[in-house]
Amino acid sequence: MVRSHGPRGDRAPPAGGQPHEVRRRPRLRRGAEGGLGAVQAGGRTEPGRDGLRGDDRQAPGQGHPLRDGHRREPDAALTALKRLGIRPDEVDVVLSTHLHWDHAGGFTRLSPGGQVEVTFPKARHYVQRREWDFALDSDPRSRAAYLADDFVPVADAGLVEFVDGDAEILPGVELRLTGGHTPGNQVVIFRSGELAAAMTGDLIGTTPHLRRAWNSGGDLDVVRALQEKGRLLDEAAAHRWLLVLGHESEQAAGYVSPEGEWTPEPGLRA
Ligand SMILES: [Zn+2]
Numbered sequence: 001m002v003r004s005h006g007p008r009g010d011r012a013p014p015a016g017g018q019p020h021e022v023r024r025r026p027r028l029r030r031g032a033e034g035g036l037g038a039v040q041a042g043g044r045t046e047p048g049r050d051g052l053r054g055d056d057r058q059a060p061g062q063g064h065p066l067r068d069g070h071r072r073e074p075d076a077a078l079t080a081l082k083r084l085g086i087r088p089d090e091v092d093v094v095l096s097t098h099l100h101w102d103h104a105g106g107f108t109r110l111s112p113g114g115q116v117e118v119t120f121p122k123a124r125h126y127v128q129r130r131e132w133d134f135a136l137d138s139d140p141r142s143r144a145a146y147l148a149d150d151f152v153p154v155a156d157a158g159l160v161e162f163v164d165g166d167a168e169i170l171p172g173v174e175l176r177l178t179g180g181h182t183p184g185n186q187v188v189i190f191r192s193g194e195l196a197a198a199m200t201g202d203l204i205g206t207t208p209h210l211r212r213a214w215n216s217g218g219d220l221d222v223v224r225a226l227q228e229k230g231r232l233l234d235e236a237a238a239h240r241w242l243l244v245l246g247h248e249s250e251q252a253a254g255y256v257s258p259e260g261e262w263t264p265e266p267g268l269r270a
Contacts, residue, residue, distance in 0.1 A: 071147060072105025074119045091120040093170065097201025097246065098185045099127065099135040100145040100218075107154050116149050118157050125154050126169055128177055129162040131184020142182070142220065178203055178232075180225030181216060187232060189241075197242035197253075203229050205247035207262050233260075244268075 078088065096103045109119045132155075135146040154160050163186075167175045174189040181202045188199040202216050203225060209216065212230055219225040236243050237258040242265060244253045253268035 071110075071149065072102060073109050074106030077106050078119070088120050089122050091123045093173075094120050094123045094125045095169075095173075095175070095188050095199075096125075096127075097187065097199065097203070098182045099131050099151055100182070100202075101147045101150055102145075103201060103246070104150045105147070107150050116153055118154055118159060121157065121159075123159060124161045125151075125159050126161045126163050126167075126175060127151070128175075128184030128186055129164050131182060131186075132160070132162065134183045139220075145218070178225070178228035180221050180228050181219050183220070187228075194239075195242075196239060197244060198232060198236065199244045199246070200232065201246040203232065204243065204245050206245060207248055207251055209245075210256055210260055210262055212260075242268075 081088070081091070094107065096107075098104070106119055107125060108116050111117050132151075134142070135151065136148070138146055151160075161169075163169070163175055163177075165177050169175060172191045174191065176187045176189060178185050178187055185201065185203065187201065187203060190197045202218065204210060205216055208214055209229075210233070212226065212233065215222055215225050215229070232243075233256055235241060236256050240255055242253060243256060245251075251262065251264040254262050254264040256262055
């Protein structure tokens with residue numbers, strides 16, 4: 001049973017009914033982090049962390065970036081799942097905060113033969129509709145950050161679930177549309193009784209970004225990003241939410257006080 005606060009649940013159709021051309025791109029690994037926000041399998045949810053940023057080349061005037069740029073492989077996420085005894089085809093939900101290549105790059109992977117394939121072939125991938133639309137037709141500044149091979153094959157496989165706004169996609173698993181960083185940026189919130197954990201993505205990328213006025217240089221709507229970050233920090237401090245920061249390599253998970261002090265969760269150090 002899936003509940004939601006807004007219209008959602010329809011699957012993405014194949015792109016215009018046309019075969020989508022997917023070309024091979026060089027394999028590139030960046031650090032040990034997986035690009036996925038979280039994956040869920042068999043009732044267990046395993047948060048990943050959003051990864052590193054990077055530059056890329058783009059096709060001028062084209063909605064789809066060239067395929068000769070960077071891509072992120074989901075090696076770290078797959079290794080972590082394997083450690084838990086979970087196969088990729090056992091994962092049933094995949095979540096990420098937005099579709100930038102360093103956050104959605106694990107949606108697909110290169111097969112041994114060099115073909116782009118969906119990493120979790122039975123998982124529903126929840127994406128804000130406005131993020132999807134923007135990713136396919138973004139502005140010149142953002143275009144290099146979206147790689148069609150990361151997410152279009154997922155839609156071609158019928159595995160995208162569009163979300164419009166806030167939604168509870170499973171009991172205790174909430175998506176909160178924040179915008180700011182990108183038009184369809186979302187925060188993922190997990191709740192269990194009085195406990196909650198939020199995956200901040202690029203809304204709070206690293207511990208310096210816990211300062212309310214320090215935003216990401218990649219934010220498209222700075223004011224909204226700061227407003228949503230302030231709201232999240234207020235809630236996290238008031239209710240002792242566990243925050244998992246999208247780009248923090250040393251102290252990725254922890255708690256923030258009303259005064260802005262960061263206390264890492266010792267059981268979840270990188
Ligand atoms: Zn981003």
